[in-house]
Amino acid sequence: NAGVTQTPKFQVLKTGQSMTLQCAQDMNHNSMYWYRQDPGMGLRLIYYSASEGTTDKGEVPNGYNVSRLNKREFSLRLESAAPSQTSVYFCASSPGILLGGGYTFGSGTRLTVV
């Protein structure tokens, strides 16, 4: 099983460009999440989807949008990239929103905005 698959693994954008980060899980999980990781700040929640058809803001949602395309896929879009969005982005999934022990993470997308 692949678990959680993120694409692309690396991306360089110019300020103002847009892009979509893709995430897919094959574990039949209900809930999916997008985090960003910056040095010394742990992982901060951007958006999450408790179940198919729902999305909610996390701790740092500004500058991002998400789409829960179906149960398997949850994408993160940057409409107009800014240097402050340079980070490592992780997608995760879990069986349910309150099942913390069941989180599975992808291997990350390293994004640089110049």
Place this chain on the structure above:
Amino acid sequence: GQQLNQSPQSMFIQEGEDVSMNCTSSSIFNTWLWYKQDPGEGPVLLIALYKAGELTSNGRLTAQFGITRKDSFLNISASIPSDVGIYFCAGLGSRLTFGEGTQLTVNP
């Protein structure tokens, strides 16, 4: 919002030594989790704690859920080089909140 304070930020130890790290919070959590992140990878769950006072082991790793539900610690005994990585605590309240991480370096 909920915040977790994880310490120490980094540790440099010799192979064979024991390691201890901890997390404290101003908020109560229902679940405490410990993750390890290898370079270039996402975090992987090490131990999950679901009950205040719970002490759980996973091989050389031992973690405890504090009685107040506001803290947790992780111990690694007899460290080996492959223990190198970033260790994160996480608390589950209304959502999963991560600590800042402890960077562990093990010298052979």
